Structures are given as C-alpha cells and as structure tokens.
Amino acid sequence: MYSIESFKKKVDMLHIELSDKQYNQYVTYYEMVVEKNKVMNLTGITEFDEFIDKHYIDSLSIVNAVDMHQVQSVIDVGTGAGFPGIPLKIAFPHLKITLLDSLNKRINFLNEVVEALGLENVETCHGRAEDFGHRKEYREQYDLCTSRAVANLSTLSEYCVPFVKIGGQFVSYKSGNVDNELKESEKAIRILGGEIGKVCSFVLPETDFARTLVPIKKIKSTGKKYPRKAGTPLKEPLQ
Numbered sequence: 001m002y003s004i005e006s007f008k009k010k011v012d013m014l015h016i017e018l019s020d021k022q023y024n025q026y027v028t029y030y031e032m033v034v035e036k037n038k039v040m041n042l043t044g045i046t047e048f049d050e051f052i053d054k055h056y057i058d059s060l061s062i063v064n065a066v067d068m069h070q071v072q073s074v075i076d077v078g079t080g081a082g083f084p085g086i087p088l089k090i091a092f093p094h095l096k097i098t099l100l101d102s103l104n105k106r107i108n109f110l111n112e113v114v115e116a117l118g119l120e121n122v123e124t125c126h127g128r129a130e131d132f133g134h135r136k137e138y139r140e141q142y143d144l145c146t147s148r149a150v151a152n153l154s155t156l157s158e159y160c161v162p163f164v165k166i167g168g169q170f171v172s173y174k175s176g177n178v179d180n181e182l183k184e185s186e187k188a189i190r191i192l193g194g195e196i197g198k199v200c201s202f203v204l205p206e207t208d209f210a211r212t213l214v215p216i217k218k219i220k221s222t223g224k225k226y227p228r229k230a231g232t233p234l235k236e237p238l239q
Contacts (some may be wrong), residue, residue: 042081059084065200065213078149129159145170153185154237161192164218174212188238193220
C-alpha cells in the first residue's frame with residue numbers, strides 16, 4: 001500500500017479538510033490512471049508521491065487564488081486525464097463540474113472514473129472549446145473555468161473566457177515567469193470581456209515545483225464572434 005501521510009500533510013497545508021473516503025477516492029483514481037496509462041498516454045508521471053504532488057496537490061492549489069466554497073459550477077477545459085477537475089470535485093463535492101476534452105478516449109476513461117468513484121453532478125463532454133463556447137447551455141454558464149492546458153494565455157483565454165458568467169473567473173495554471181505572457185495577452189483578455197486579477201505564484205509544498213495561477217475576472221459579456229472557429233485561436237492568437 002501507499003503511504004498517504006505526506007499527502008495528508010500537504011492537504012492540511014492548503015487548509016483543506018478531507019475524510020478517509022475522499023483519500024480513498026484519490027487512491028482509486030491514481031490506480032485507474034496508472035492502469036489505463038499502460039494502453040493510453042494519460043500522464044508521464046506514475047510514481048505515487050510525484051503523482052500526488054504534480055497532479056493532486058497542484059490541482060488543489062487553486063485554493064491559493066479562489067475560495068472554492070463560493071464556487072458552484074466549474075468547467076475544466078482540456079481536462080486530459082481529469083486534472084484539475086476531478087481532484088477538485090473529490091475535495092469539494094458540492095461542485096457541479098463539466099469536463100471538456102477533444103479526445104473521446106479520454107472522455108470514455110473519465111466516465112469510468114466518475115462511475116468508480118461514485119461522483120455526482122459531473123458531466124463529461126467530447127469536443128472542442130471553440131465549438132462548445134458557442135452553445136447556449138455552456139456559454140457564460142460557469143462561476144469558474146479552469147485549465148492546465150499548455151497554450152499561450154491569449155489562446156487559452158479565447159477558449160475559456162466565453163464559458164464564464166459575468167462576475168465569475170477563468171483561472172489558468174501556468175509555470176515559471178508569466179510577466180511577458182501577461183503583457184502580451186492583456187488586450188486579448190480585454191477584448192474577450194475579461195480583466196487580469198491578482199496573479200498568485202508559489203512553490204508546491206515540500207517540492208521545487210513552481211506554479212503560477214492567473215485569475216481572469218469576467219467583467220462583461222464576450223462578443224458573439226468569440227471563440228473563433230476551431231484552430232484559429234491557436235494559429236492566430238488575439239493581439
């Protein structure tokens with residue numbers, strides 16, 4: 001069995017309270033990812049302690065920037081193996097979560113995880129953010145949009161800001177120095193109806209893994225033409 005004492009200590013450092021049942025859900029989820037990883041590329045990290053740090057603690061570190069008890073609805077864009085969406089759902093069961101990914105195999109896996117962990121109020125969606133961002137049942141419907149996807153902030157904002165209701169926010173998980181990226185994306189974020197909030201940089205507890213959370217507050221409705229058609233935000237980021 002795994003030692004979860006270190007995991008518990010780091011969760012405590014984030015001021016999150018979890019039950020034994022929740023810790024068991026995290027262990028089951030880890031085992032499912034590692035097992036599925038044998039036949040499908042979900043993560044390059046399979047060693048338990050590193051997985052805990054770089055997937056679970058990292059996902060949960062959003063509490064440094066957002067009071068999750070004030071959030072009701074979340075969409076996780078480009079969720080991949082379910083990060084940060086599923087770790088957030090386990091820790092904060094009240095959340096209504098949508099997991100969006102463009103690869104159907106990943107969505108099928110996430111459906112297995114949701115069932116195995118007994119999670120309720122989780123919707124999985126196969127598709128692209130550029131398409132779902134125009135659907136009225138998803139557009140401007142969420143208190144919070146999250147993404148750990150790797151793309152520049154202008155592109156990510158065009159994917160994500162349209163999902164956020166006015167007064168909500170999109171939080172991008174970034175690594176390293178983001179000063180230049182912030183400057184380059186300011187205009188794009190403004191065009192999309194957003195405003196950069198207080199950027200939060202830190203090192204994950206007892207690691208050397210630096211994380212920066214960039215909160216983008218939704219201050220006005222996103223123009224109807226955004227997001228632009230599939231592939232355009234990546235090829236031609238808003239300037």
